[in-house]
Amino acid sequence: MGAVRRDLTGARSGDRRHRELPHQVGVTFVAAVRADRLDSLRALLAEMGGDPAGNAHIPFGRVGGIHYARFFLLEPTADLAGNAIPGELFFMVDFDSPIPARLDNLLTAGAGWEEILGHCEGFAGTGVDACKKFFREHTVRDAAYYVNTVGLSVDQVRLESSLREALEQLVDGSPELQSLDPAAIRAKLVDFVRGTPALEVSLEAAQPPEPAWQLRELGHLLLVPVVGLILLPLLLVAIPLWLVALRLHERADVESAEKPQPAHLGDLEAIEDFGPVNQFTAVGFIKPGWFRTMTARTVLFLVNFGARHIFNHANLAGVKTIHFARWTFFDGGRRVVFASNYDGALESYMDDFIDKVAWGLNAVFSNGVGWPATRWLLWGGARHETAFKNFLRVHQAPTQVWYSAYPTLTALNIANNSAIRAGLRGGEDERSWLSRL
């Protein structure tokens, strides 16, 4: 925290670029685990999970720029054709850019990497370089990645949280403020911030991410519709055919009636609701055949487009409780993992899904085996409450190690803190701004 503040305040008089916010990047690692090392890995992950921020193996709390990180182990299983799939170790992290430097810090933090990766198939060699090489080779691309607020860095989240706490304490201790008018109160609060070195930087606007990245995003935003337009004649022919094929598939689909086993439920509940933010990891097979694979990849491409360009500011189609989320294909595209960090209990998360974004979930997950029956991709599905909730629990995988940089802040808290900071410079009318405290 001290280092953070020094950096931010140090930047005030120095190079402007230091205050440009990073963008956020998800990195996903997956590797097969040697069958004879599964027990050892389970024990190691359990130990790390007891203290994600400070454990001796990889102390995530001492690596800068990490919002969330998790390790989870998928137990050995078989695919739909009965072929064996080995146990697989996943590592996922939500980083602030620049990535090469962040990854470097992460992979050199603690001696745990060599120990952990030593459980994986194909890891030979020793030392940091071997770890980096193995990690790089086993990094997979996420099909879709959601960031609650693009550009909001860990440092900024913490700064704005400190700002809000300081202002709340000031108001608690200053009953005389009650007799002033709102404009005068704001002026007093601004004076206080100006006189507090650790907070002074929050008087300036948070800078948007680096121009080169913004340009790339703009390019993506424009390019995709342009390509879509070019392909339009083709799409106009393809979409009706696709719809017919979709309905045929949907009629043939089999909905799972499986309920979660009590022991499985117990494993999941044992690591939930220790604070206001929870992790969620779920894994499933894509329905066999190229049609569902193609549909899933197309939908996730569109989800990713929406997350990057539309739902990039604290609101995912009405859901305001998700910090980060991703969908990733693995096992040669046979399986998909969905992982997220969300606020509140799982029940409220699932109800939000049904009430607000059932169509979006259907579009993605109805390509997975066992999803409640859908109609025309978007209807039905998650709206079958019991079948949907059972499906999620059955497919959920325990997350053995889960780290959060700000475990006491919900997404709504973070957004409100940012608005408090923004209001120091005016903008929002005083009365409404003061009601944020």
Place this chain on the structure above:
Amino acid sequence: MAIATVNLEVADIQGLVVSGYRRLAAADYVLLRIADPDRARRWLGKIAPRVTNASAPVTTTGVNLALTATGLERLGLDQEAMSTFPAEFVEGMATSHRSRMLGDVGDSAPTSWRWGGDGGHAVDVLLMLFAVDAATLGQLRADQPLDSASGLEEIATLHSTDLGGREQFGFNDGISQPTIAGLGRPAPDRDLIQPGEFVLGYTNEYGLLPPSPSVRGRDIGRNGTYLVFRQMRQDVAAFWNFAAASGDGEPEKLVAKMVGRWTSGAPLVMAPDADQPNLSSFNDFAYHALDSDGVRCPIASHVRRTNPRDSLDPAPGSDRSVALVKRHRLLRRGREYGPPISSAPGGPRPPLADDGQDRGLHFICLNANLVRQFEFVQATWVASPKFAGLYDDADPLIGARDAAGATFDVPATPLRHRLHNLPRFATVVGGAYFFLPGIDAIRRLAAP
């Protein structure tokens, strides 16, 4: 949404589902353990025809009956049958995960419960007896063959107290209740709830039939529901003395801010500055248009978070917001216990000496889906300090205070007031989840 007429099978539904039996002022809750399953089944068969159903209003007495998961197991339901009940019912209220979620921590942890917790005193059967007066209740109780021949052992009898519509802190209580659609009772649309939210076998607010348990493939849930029982001890002296110490000379206003209604029952949204006893049973109001920022009725207040009406995201003030809240409603059927701390006509006022008496609420609610209704309301709205964008504000009236820095935010213009270090005023001292079967289901459970 127009609600089609539903024919509820009232003769098979226990009377408690459709009525709190207000005219039956006396009530006992008998907590029982099944010692001998064969005898208990015979007892169940004998009591089945005497269980009060919903076909007619009660007159002098009422008898209702519910069972826990362990009770059903002892009666002989096998694993296959038990697996058709919802996991939360089978696991019970006292798991460590559930305790974290529900705020049953510290002094309220199940390890120290008097009954239902993990310190023993597991309950199998809940027998609820109601009568017009104490004498009639005594007779009703004497009529129950609860000797060893019944195969039942009494764990405790919880007596209730009639405080004339007030609860122990002194507030007019039970004003806001959902109304089951299909019973032909008038209610604002906001409170008219599909029967499947409260009775198994009927359409719920998702337009679906709630999942129903079965025995040997045959539905046994129909016309039944789930009953949540939590015994909450209330520290009335601490509550009012805190209000006196922190309320800037207006303790009644502070407690009104905590509850969201004045002690008379008048809602703060309609009576923001002073109590208006003429609004004591007023319930047809919403939050968003009049009070989106909580300056009248704090966001953190008890009634605003237990029934947020139209105030929640994604579209506060809209039908969509109301529809969302309709999926999290509870039929409250609780009663007070213990002597009132004060006999003053207006209820307790500070200063109050702690008389050491045990008093509080036998909180009882009915719902068809324990997780989506009771647990959601308790965990996401009551116990969570993060409700609706708050930071450290668990329910000021009944919330847990495990975390340091628990606050109560009272929005005001130009600046909010913020109270620190609220004591915990309500402690959970017992509780369990029960299945309240239909009458026919009771008969079938009685069959070997």
